[in-house]
Amino acid sequence: MGDLNVAVTREGVLRWLAVLAQVFAGNREQLTDLDRAIGDADHGINMERGFSAVQAELAANPPADIRAIFQSVAATLIRSVGGAAGPLYGTFFLRAAAACAGKTALGAADVVALFQAGIGGVQQRGKAEPGDKTMLDALLPALDAMRAAEQGGSDIAGILDRGAAAAEAGMLATIPMQARKGRASYLGERSIGHQDPGATSSCLLLQAAARTWRL
């Protein structure tokens, strides 16, 4: 099993998703409280519902390969989350699935390609720009950091560590921003001073990958 040191397998992907279910259950109140301040107080509830539905679906209908796993995750999130987070995270996994087509294990370049495709999907679906106080303010810096780490020859753990650290910095950087997308934008200046709930859940997603995919 020497290749486990260089690649994320189907089992590794399933482990990440299981960790995400725990992470979103554990952060349900925090995400909902952040959303209460500038949104409609349901982001934690929706994320927990979505990722626990993912676990149920994966257990009931185990997909054959990595691509099929991500397709199943996408379909479940789109069906069960609702609001804006459902289509955004659903699109993330839909594009990730396409990036993993034909792969039985993901090497360093594949992991970066997975996030690049997924984050590109979020950007296209939500049409947000950096600085709008959204998920992208965590995801885009993370992608840049992961790309740089991969080009510098880092292994998967190194790439994800850099990505998670950049996501966290990006998440914290949303606090002084004024929202320009989503329901928070109706608040205008009153959205300043609050951490964006979407950037927070995106940061949790990256951190979970970095914790899980230590090969």
Added chain:
Amino acid sequence: MKKLINDPHDAVRDSLAGLAAAHPAILKVCFDPVYVMRADAPIQGKVAVISGGGSGHEPMHGGFVGRGMLDAACPGQVFTSPTPDQMEAATCAVNGGAGVLHIVKNYTGDIMNFEMAAELCQSRGIEVRSVVVNDDVAVEDSLYTAGRRGVGTTVLAEKICGAAAARGYDLERVAALGRRVVANGRSMGLALSPCTVPAAGKPGFVLGDDEIEMGIGIHGEPGRKRMPLLPARELVAQMAEAILADLPFREGDRVIAMVNGMGGTPLMELYLVYGELDRLLNARHITPTRSLVGNYITSLEMAGCSITLLKTDDELLSLWDDPVLTPALRWGI
């Protein structure tokens, strides 16, 4: 919280079951996924018109399903967008081969979920066009917001597009007509009291005895400003002036004027508001050629009202007057 419900989590489903039981000749409700459809759909060769959005705005949208208006409606949880699988299933169920129009209110979640649904339907070979309603003058429309909310004009767009589809207009024409309605409709609302989402159990904001919230949306969220309660004549003038200046409406215009209740305001007050509006419009030489007064796009039990004005022409008026048979709107049949 004092509501006529069994369990907060079943409130939407239980209410839809009641809608189906009350109007079996007009519509039926499917539950997995959830959507309301015309009892006689699909109508072969007719463009189908579909809308959807969070629940809590009844009779919108399920109460507008029926002959001459919507072919299907997709209700989400209270104040939460429905999911694409609902729109996809509804679109497939009512598609009569002439394409399907989605009427979408401009909220981030609704836009994205309908967009995904449209992609899913196109990939099945069903032609879909979308019309986005964004008529709320209380929200500043700029690059720095999600844009104006979709409110009262949605009701008028659903009626007029539904009539056009019934007349046999093709998909492009029905969609163009929907966009024309949106371009010529403007709304503004106020709240006298907040509302409570059943699953949340407490109100979205709190108002003092003599306070109102001006410029509200339809989700129990705070509005443009908080101000003291004034005589109805002055409140109507503030709302109407904001609407008239925005389009702008001009002397000689003919309009459809809707005074809509937010759910907790009696008809006596809504007609009083309509009377003030009618007087104001006539003084400006703007003619309210048609009127609609009642609860059409609500926010649960919120007290308050909204005003919608749609600048019309002969074609729009004639489509407005066409027969309609739905639980909440019916005439000419």
